[in-house]
Amino acid sequence: MTTDANPQPPSTQAPASTGTSSRRSFDSRAIHPPEAATDYAGSVAMPIFLTSTFQRSVQLAERWDYSRVANPTRSALESCLADLEGGIDAVATSSGMGAISLVAMAVCEAGSHVVLSDNVYGGTWDLFSGLLDRWGVEVGLVDLTDPDALAAAMRPTTAMVYGETPSNPLQKVIDLAAVAQIAHRHDAVLAIDSTFASPVLQRPIEFGADIVVQSTTKYLGGHSDVIGGAAIAADPEMAVRLRETARVLGSIESPFDAWQVLRGVKTLTVRMRQICESAQRIAEYLEQHPRVRRVYYPGLPSHPGHDVAARQMSGFGGIVSVELDTDADEAARVCTRFELFTLAVSLGGVESLVEHPHFMTHCTTGPDANIPASLLRLSIGLESADELIDDLALALG
Numbered sequence: 001m002t003t004d005a006n007p008q009p010p011s012t013q014a015p016a017s018t019g020t021s022s023r024r025s026f027d028s029r030a031i032h033p034p035e036a037a038t039d040y041a042g043s044v045a046m047p048i049f050l051t052s053t054f055q056r057s058v059q060l061a062e063r064w065d066y067s068r069v070a071n072p073t074r075s076a077l078e079s080c081l082a083d084l085e086g087g088i089d090a091v092a093t094s095s096g097m098g099a100i101s102l103v104a105m106a107v108c109e110a111g112s113h114v115v116l117s118d119n120v121y122g123g124t125w126d127l128f129s130g131l132l133d134r135w136g137v138e139v140g141l142v143d144l145t146d147p148d149a150l151a152a153a154m155r156p157t158t159a160m161v162y163g164e165t166p167s168n169p170l171q172k173v174i175d176l177a178a179v180a181q182i183a184h185r186h187d188a189v190l191a192i193d194s195t196f197a198s199p200v201l202q203r204p205i206e207f208g209a210d211i212v213v214q215s216t217t218k219y220l221g222g223h224s225d226v227i228g229g230a231a232i233a234a235d236p237e238m239a240v241r242l243r244e245t246a247r248v249l250g251s252i253e254s255p256f257d258a259w260q261v262l263r264g265v266k267t268l269t270v271r272m273r274q275i276c277e278s279a280q281r282i283a284e285y286l287e288q289h290p291r292v293r294r295v296y297y298p299g300l301p302s303h304p305g306h307d308v309a310a311r312q313m314s315g316f317g318g319i320v321s322v323e324l325d326t327d328a329d330e331a332a333r334v335c336t337r338f339e340l341f342t343l344a345v346s347l348g349g350v351e352s353l354v355e356h357p358h359f360m361t362h363c364t365t366g367p368d369a370n371i372p373a374s375l376l377r378l379s380i381g382l383e384s385a386d387e388l389i390d391d392l393a394l395a396l397g
């Protein structure tokens, strides 16, 4: 990293994930991230640095040099996310997919083998199965809820184990400590997409993950008004690998978008607390509904990953997937009958959304993904839980 070589005034020191702030609670650190806005003219909110380039000297590489490499607003978000996830550094990218492709490019090379969780976000599936194979990366699908299956799938060329927990949309819960142990025994990197949980509910680095991926479009942004992502590194060597790769790939978050995510982070804890409470009530309501075949929510004792989730998460999240006792076409019709839930892809915002993975987010993944045709995915927002339940009753008929 050439950009941090030159000593700078306090406001531009490299992000620190240790020090006074890390001794405080998650809630306080979300409000007061490591890079203080007040270093800039006493500002309480982080300023948005809308500049492409910075005045500098000829020979000394400065921290602020060119905004693709580093920008104060983006760096404030990056050090904030690294701190909240318990990592050493983060790269804020232009989307969640930008973060996942960054991780793939940083970790894999021609001849690498990747173990991919058998239930992942549709775009992740497309990247690994439709694009990386053209670059000579071999991808094997494994149900990562079964550590023995992972152990059997590892090869000498396995560069990375990539999983999502809870997964999209089937809410599979991966035992992070068990999977990390197997990956590391084989010198492979463990990368975990923790978007469904967000750092307030789950921090995979604490269980041994080397990289955490977030689509900040979702809970971190929290208001359905920005697209962004982040890749967070657990150790300095991985931090350099991600940062150097990001510098040349260029898929970085703009200063304005970084600022929006930074603002969203400040209310993450309170939003999540309410969302988890409403989601639990809604999952319990749906579980006893006569038109429902199965509810996928880690907070239900009937969920196969409930015990693992209770161990590694401090709440069960806001996504409730529900398999209706019907076919794909009738499930699609149910989607159009909601009045309070909005029919839209994406999740993690203040407004409740409903979508139909079979026809919408997961239409490209095919039968290997085992996504029931009558599955609906609900993202629970901050509306009244009573009214959300009334709306479900209306739509289900």
Ligand SMILES: *Cc1c(COP(=O)(O)O)cnc(C)c1O
Residues within 6 Å of the ligand: 095, 096, 097, 098, 121, 123, 124, 164, 168, 193, 195, 196, 215, 216, 217, 218, 227, 228, 229, 346
């Ligand atoms: C949305 C999502 C992504 C992709 O993020 P974008 O910001 O849309 O690129 C990746 N993983 C999960 C789990 C997601 O929900």
